[in-house]
Amino acid sequence: MDETLQAGDATVAAEESIFARRCVVVVDAALPPGKAANAAAVIALTLGQRHPELVGPPLVDASGATHPGLIPIGIAVLSAPAEALAGLRAKAVQGGCDVVDFPVQGQQTTDYQAFIDAVAQVREEDLRYVGMALLGPRKAVGKLVGNLALLK
Template sequence: MATDAVVVPSAGTPSSVPERCVIVVDAALPVGRAANAAAVIALTVGQRHPGLVGAPLIDASQVAHPGLIPIGIAVLAAEQGALTAIRAKAVAIGCDVVDFPVQGQQTTDYEAFQRAVAVVTTAELRYVGLALVGPRKAIGKLVANFALLK
């Protein structure tokens, strides 16, 4: 199966810590499904870019809390049709893209999800959301016209 995924630099190198990370979800999703899409995508972004996780947070009682992303993650909304175009442009400019096809919210069985995606070409896939990880300016240009998810 052909892929247009971007190779992610290994953790620990300066280039492995991207300047920007945004998640864009389908604006028409109900709030629960939008939150689900953002959470699923964010988990994969964290796995692909471990350098995005900041140092542990230590409170005044000296209790350590897990580190969070120091550059933040904007969660934006776009029409579903725009997600495919955003994805294609992001891949073309070398951003790492984590996409979440609509089939993922049609089942709770991951193998069924894999089978459903396997019969759809890349050009025909539709998404509930995606993350863009990479250079600040490049991503900013791609998402400049989208507002925060409400």
């Protein structure tokens, strides 16, 4: 078989698998807008690093200028009560989703080493979160976040 066709088939398969997944960011509903935006941005950056296949091809405008590719499946930014986030994380992990979580300690300092040190002092079951991204099969993610509203 022609190598070009094989590479093309792999691209089509990768695109199909992307569209079979759903990606959401869920942030603490009580966060002020600036902190909610910060949490969503930090989480999305890490999600993009972990899953570069989520970035679509570059966009070319009518002038021929090229713009960076964006995520073709979109990312809903939802909100939940702070006390629900740890449970949501546990269910998502158990359900096979990739979870990018953002512990509250991350918004308590601008020193990353201090953040690392603070998280190291807390057991997993005691961590609290300002937000998280969930990436997984569309139905599984939908079941987890179906009752959550868009961030306002």
